[in-house]
């Protein structure tokens with residue numbers, strides 16, 4: 537986040553790094569074909585992805601899907617002679633040029649993936665389903681080639697591929713697949729895997745290789761998950777809002793767009809007051825939360841008293857205490873979230889506690905999970921109203937700004953939202969308050985629409 541009055545209008549030219557194409561003699565080394573623990577699930581996933589498109593392409597585009605035979609799907613390693621597997625590896629391109637990558641080549645209708653670095657690494661960290669999800673994105677590009685779909689900017693093609701991936705994953709999640717089933721937590725691991733491939737903060741969405749920010753990728757994926765391939769096909773006339781923001785100032789780029797730690801809480805509180813101050817609560821004007829206090833969970837004497845909270849529950853938490861109308865936070869947690877993810881991850885946690893306070897003022901009732909997701913939605917509604925430019929004319933959700941804001945979003949802020957939900961969402965096994973995937977969906981609802989769409993969740 538950028539403090540508005542600190543805005544420095546110096547434009548930093550961001551030079552996109554262009555990967556050098558190495559020249560080497562085409563090695564005649566035999567391809568290493570070591571079996572991998574995920575080989576069989578990948579094979580099944582590819583079969584399922586192709587089944588999915590055999591049904592969807594006629595339904596959505598009115599044309600038949602041409603199944604890719606095994607000979608057009610390649611796992612490559614450092615031992616692979618790249619030009620021998622794909623026409624896209626022209627001019628003596630080597631493994632180095634395709635390391636940590638997976639790609640579709642439209643010239644020869646192949647799908648190729650790095651089976652030495654990328655896939656083993658992702659498998660170790662996130663499991664086999666994330667690999668299938670990466671391939672389903674590449675298949676999105678296959679569909680674009682087969683349907684002749686073109687976009688004015690590469691990032692839109694990437695967004696549509698993410699959307700198509702979401703549509704396929706939903707088909708598995710809903711039990712439509714004859715071959716695959718999701719394990720609990722697969723959706724959340726898929727989100728985490730997407731962040732790995734997101735462009736670094738401040739990336740230029742018009743750049744050739746841009747995939748969009750983490751938030752953009754997750755948004756497109758969830759759009760496909762919710763609306764199916766049909767929605768993704770509409771991206772040609774009705775493209776999604778791209779939130780990836782270039783850094784606007786040299787200072788911003790240097791600090792990674794983060795406010796100094798000491799300013800994060802006061803600035804966030806100021807902006808929450810500005811946002812919630814627009815509304816009335818059962819006919820009453822807005823009243824700010826009485827206090828924001830910090831504590832050290834190791835020091836029992838520092839814990840604020842809140843009926844219903846056990847001493848053991850104060851660790852790693854930021855909470856709204858209804859009884860005393862205050863927000864309290866574990867200062868070690870907030871420090872480490874700031875250090876690990878950035879200022880906006882902290883702001884989102886505070887915004888979430890604030891949303892709980894507003895739900896109390898509105899006398900909202902419902903089951904715990906709906907209430908928790910509504911708070912996530914309201915947090916999204918607030919963030920969607922924050923301006924994205926330092927002059928403060930345009931809100932993040934794409935309309936004109938309607939209020940005086942205390943800060944503007946900086947590149948990477950929305951990715952910090954995703955990271956925060958991944959870190960603080962509940963594990964899939966615990967269905968009480970919503971998984972990271974469900975929490976992101978709720979956040980996006982508020983972000984893209986407004987507070988009323990969140991209130992509708994409980995019929996308020």
Ligand SMILES: [Zn+2]
Pocket residue numbers: 673674677694697
């Ligand atoms: Zn792509």
